[in-house]
Amino acid sequence: MWIVTLAASIAAAPVGGSPARGDSNLVAYWSMNEPAGSRYMYDSSGNGLHGTIGSEVVTARRLGDGYGYGFGRLEPDTPPARPQHLVAVPDYAALDPGDRDYAVSLRIRTPYQFGNVVQKGQxxxxxxxxxxxxxxxxVQCWFRGSAGQVLVTGPRPINDRSWHTIICSRFRAGVALDIDGVRVAAKMGPTGTISNAWPLSIGGKTxxxxxxxxxxxxGGDLDWVRIDAAGHDW
Structure with missing residues (x-):
């Protein structure tokens, strides 16, 4: 029962993750359809949570059935840092989970077995x-808040060069992971309130x-990223 409310809202979204009209739980939706050379990522939810695109991120990358962003592979723990590899959204309060049911979903394709895809804070x-x-x-979903931290891990690798849709959900009672429409992992445990002063980062740490x-x-391709939160009130 603890995984029903927000998961049902996300599942009701159209195929491809695009926002449904009147979706009151939608916080942000980045369709990643900007033209080549764009350095500004637009939030299509209507909430105005736009971001900036680093110069090493490839926009308008043809993904077979549409367009998205491409992130080149960088060697782990090899200087220098490359902030131009990231997409960053400023610290909007709406992006913090707070104490709400909260979910991050995305469509991903990668041949690699490393990297932070989306995060807020470190x-x-x-x-x-x-x-x-x-x-x-x-895939791992990790939430850390005032009441503790919970980590869930998918049972099988997804770095098979195929597209996968991932939903990481944080509820009052725990954390759950869905891959391609199937609940593959869940763990009970409270995380409490999560609210920091950091930007939301796509592609690595800031x-x-x-x-x-x-x-x-x-390293890999992203088609879209969206965030939903139960009780979201604009």
Whole structure:
């Protein structure tokens, strides 16, 4: 029962992840359809949570059935840091989970087995943090807040060069992971309130040097990213 409310809202979205009209739980939807050379990522939800695109991110990348962003592979823990590899959305309060049911969903394709895909905050920052990462090619959802932290891991690697839709959901009672419409992992445990002063980052960490702190850069393609939160009120 603890996984029903927000998951049902996301599942009702049209195929491809595009926002449904009147979707009151939708916080942000980045369709990643900007033209080649664009350095501005638009939020199609109507909430105005736009971001900036680093110069190393390939926009208007042909993805077979549409367009998206391409992120080149960077060697782990090899200086220098490459902030131009990232897409960043400023610290809007609406992007913080707070104490709400909260979900990050995305469509991804990669041959690699490493990297942080989406995150807000880092491991020890004040206010908590969350991220989606793919160590060993397996999707992990991690939420850390005032009441604790919960990590769930997918059972099988997804770095098979095929498209996969991922939903990482944080509920009052725990965290769940869905891949391609199937619940593949869930773990009970409260995380409490998550609210930090950091930007939302796509493609790796914003505060790193590849020496003391690895940047965990993602390599692969993203078709879209969306965030939903139950009780979201504009």
């Amino acid at each position: 491991a020890t920052v004040a206010g908590g943090s969350f991220k989606i990462q793919i160590p060993g090619g397996k 505060n790193c040097d590849q020496v003391q702190v690895g940047c965990d850069y993602f």
